[in-house]
Amino acid sequence: MPDLVTDGDDLGNHVATKALLHVKALDVASADAITLTDRGNTFDITGTTTINHINTTNWGVGGMVILQFDGAVTLTHNAGSLAGSEGNMLLARNQNYTTTAGDILTFVLHDSTNWKEISRSNIITSVSTDTLTNKTIDADVNTISNLAIGSEVDTTLSETEEIWIPAGAFTTSTTDGAEITSRETTTNAVNYTYAGFDTTTSESAWFTWTPPANWNAGTVRFKLYWTNTAGLSTETIDFDLSAVAFGDDDALDTAVGTPQNVTDTFIAQDDLHISAYSSAITIAGSPTAGKEVHFKLSRDVASDDLTGDCDVIGVLLEFTINDIGTT
Numbered sequence: 001m002p003d004l005v006t007d008g009d010d011l012g013n014h015v016a017t018k019a020l021l022h023v024k025a026l027d028v029a030s031a032d033a034i035t036l037t038d039r040g041n042t043f044d045i046t047g048t049t050t051i052n053h054i055n056t057t058n059w060g061v062g063g064m065v066i067l068q069f070d071g072a073v074t075l076t077h078n079a080g081s082l083a084g085s086e087g088n089m090l091l092a093r094n095q096n097y098t099t100t101a102g103d104i105l106t107f108v109l110h111d112s113t114n115w116k117e118i119s120r121s122n123i124i125t126s127v128s129t130d131t132l133t134n135k136t137i138d139a140d141v142n143t144i145s146n147l148a149i150g151s152e153v154d155t156t157l158s159e160t161e162e163i164w165i166p167a168g169a170f171t172t173s174t175t176d177g178a179e180i181t182s183r184e185t186t187t188n189a190v191n192y193t194y195a196g197f198d199t200t201t202s203e204s205a206w207f208t209w210t211p212p213a214n215w216n217a218g219t220v221r222f223k224l225y226w227t228n229t230a231g232l233s234t235e236t237i238d239f240d241l242s243a244v245a246f247g248d249d250d251a252l253d254t255a256v257g258t259p260q261n262v263t264d265t266f267i268a269q270d271d272l273h274i275s276a277y278s279s280a281i282t283i284a285g286s287p288t289a290g291k292e293v294h295f296k297l298s299r300d301v302a303s304d305d306l307t308g309d310c311d312v313i314g315v316l317l318e319f320t321i322n323d324i325g326t327t
Helices: none
Strands: 042-046 053-055 064-069 086-090 104-111 114-121 130-137 140-147 156-166 179-184 191-197 204-209 221-227 236-246 260-265 292-299 310-322
Touching (some): 204 310, 221 260, 236 310, 292 310
Parallel strands (some): 042 064
Antiparallel strands (some): 053 086, 104 114, 130 140, 140 156, 191 310, 236 260
């Protein structure tokens, strides 16, 4: 243990007070167990050898040392297996740490065998791009991509959104169009609008959507909400949805893209049925935010075996936006 300060000692040069003055000592090469001299309390640590222990030689309990690292050195948290005057390093978050050139860690000799980290200054010399996916924020599934930390930040936040398209917003096709009408339930007089698609003729209806400014111009998916008054158990419906985007001065007489379908099994007459989501639909044209997107919904009677009309109440459209919080 260092000598106590006594009357007449030179406080500026006494081993017991140098730690208070932050005197720069000699450089120390990294090793399994490093020894810090008593000629100061600030040390440059050279080399890249893993450090498991700091010797307590020359230091008393309460002594503080500041270590600046010249390179990448792995520091082992609470390595144990002490020999001689070795002391453990009790690191922040109770885990090992690999330094970067310029990092500064401060330790205090907490007791006779443990150096406790009390501060850490990290030097960020480079920034990498990382991607975080399927993180839950406010119960919605979001993705965080191109996340950078440093002098330049280029962060894009994206999430899926849904928009409800009721049958009342449909336009029936001039040729083989679905009948758009309304119905009232018998007992409780619940009224709803629906588009009735025939069981033998492949009928269709259209709706439009103008994407918001933060739409990512990617694919979309849909769910079908429907009912029926004549179906039987084990019967299934099959509907296709396709789309094309139009901008200013685009020709409206343009083909839609490749359709994607949903299928669903009949449950009971006059019950609401909700299909699963379709596969991703690629919109024809050159879709971008702000363009008008026209969707064509049609019943595939070749695969659909539901008895009677399939009465579509609406479509739930899923799309992806960037820059959450903007519209």
